[in-house]
Amino acid sequence: MKKFLTETKDRIVKKLQSFSFRTGIIxxxxxxxxxxxxxxxxxxxxxxxAKGVLWVVLFGLAKLFQYSGLSILGVEGIKRxxxxxxxxxxx
Numbered sequence: 001m002k003k004f005l006t007e008t009k010d011r012i013v014k015k016l017q018s019f020s021f022r023t024g025i026i027x028x029x030x031x032x033x034x035x036x037x038x039x040x041x042x043x044x045x046x047x048x049x050a051k052g053v054l055w056v057v058l059f060g061l062a063k064l065f066q067y068s069g070l071s072i073l074g075v076e077g078i079k080r081x082x083x084x085x086x087x088x089x090x091x
């Protein structure tokens with residue numbers, strides 16, 4: 001079972017890394033609205049159970065987009081982003 005899970009994880013990561021840098025940025029940025037929604041829904045006039053379920057689903061989606069985006073970008077993509085923001089702040 002452990003071997004199956006490891007192979008499955010490796011296949012998923014390999015597939016994610018085949019996407020472009022731009023796709024990685026878009027997927028990574030999609031986590032922001034889900035983080036906002038996961039906490040903003042607490043202001044809705046609904047039951048505590050519904051709020052709990054919504055929070056788990058929305059926060060889970062935020063984490064999914066965050067880690068998927070990071071997997072797509074990879075180490076080189078993260079370095080590229082850091083360099084971009086360093087140039088922006090220096091200008």
